[in-house]
Every structure is written in structure tokens, then in C-alpha cells.
Amino acid sequence: MTEPLVVVVAAALYDDTGRLLAARRSAPPELAGRWELPGGKVESGESPEHALVRELREELGVTAEPVARVPGEWPLMKDGYVLRVWRARLVDGTPAPLQDHDELRWLEPADVWSVDWLDQDVPAVAEVLGARSTPGAHP
Template structure:
């Protein structure tokens, strides 16, 4: 089982932040919600706070992470469990530190982006949430 956390970073205009996977990585060029793997012994919220700081340069308090939904996806011999949190409050300006690009989009626009299979089922919930 591979545990991954991600954030639907939502701005005051109701847009969601997505990042583009860089060349040389699996699924390069696809758009995804920022986040990453949960290390052994790490709490999901702590992993997401760490990943958002590393990937976007933003600081997040655990109390600002609202559990939203999850996705479950087979990955060859492994299985991915993706936990999505909603985030509306953070410190700093997001920047693409480990991604090719960042983009703010309305939830409805997510349907037109090429995204990893595990991210696609999360779009419907975001449409209702935002």
C-alpha cells in the first residue's frame, strides 16, 4: 500500500491550485494536486505540511487542513491510497519548486486537464465543495 496526501489549495476566488509534473518523473506533464508520499511513521497531516513547504514554499497549520475525500487506485503490484485535504489558509505565495508549472483553475476546468487517474475522481467533490 502506498499512502499519498494531497491538498486542494483553494484561493479566495474559489480556484484550485494544480501543478504540472516535471519531465523525467512518472506521468510527466500531467496536472496534479500538490502533495506527496507519507513516510513510515509519519502522520498524513504532517506529511502534507512537509510536502507543501517543499513543493510550494508555503507554510500550513494542521488545523487548516480539512479532510475532504480519498481515491484508491491500483499501481501495478502496489495500491495507491490518496487522501485529499482542502486548504483555504496558508502563509506565503505558492511557487513551482518541484513542478514545471502552477495553475489556478476553477473546479469545472479540472475536467479539461490531463491528470493522473487517482486525481480524476476527486474533481466532482471539489465542484460541490467550492
């Protein structure tokens, strides 16, 4: 397998009650109104874990800690882009939609599929839910 051109990282960020954070896109127009796991592109020379921490600080105003990578990667709409997901723990702050999002929602496990996830996030979220169903898998 060839290395992707661009890695996009996302956080499966859970609160202390086991709710998953979903973020509704406000941009670009073709993605606006749909939901995703928050995150963004890994910059040149940056580790994926560092990118995840940076993106959550920029987009949500929080400090988070990557806990473990969720198995798999998922192709995004742009050629050469892949999504990789980490379970993450909120260290400090209250998430707020600062960049690229207009709403955040903490989803109970039974409500995870109540939002209109981006197509490329659907298999990633399904994998996250599968990872959480094993003992000790949550932060």
C-alpha cells in the same frame, strides 16, 4: 479492508477567490506534462496532516493548513499506494513549482477540467468539486 502500504496525501488548495491549485508534473517521465493536486508520500511515523504540510512546503514553498479530509481514497498506479485528499488553506507564501512540477495553475471552477489530470486524480478532483458544492465546504 487492509491498510495500504503507502499513503500519498494531496491538497485541494484554494485561494481567496475560490480557485483550485493544480500542479503539472515534470517527473517521473511517465507522468510529466499531466496535472495533479500537489502533495506526496507520508513518511514512517508521520501523520497524514503533517505530511501534507511538509510536502506543500517542499514542493511549493508555502505554509498551508489542512482544513478537512475529502471523503474517500483512490488507488494509485503502484500496488498498495492510495491517494487521500485534504482541503487546505494557504497560510503563508506564494506557491511556486520547486520540486517535481514545472507549472502551477489556479483554476476557476468552470476551468477545472481544462487541464489533463493524472488518471488517478480525476475521481479525487471530482470528489473535491462535490465537497465544494455544499454550503460552508470551502476554507
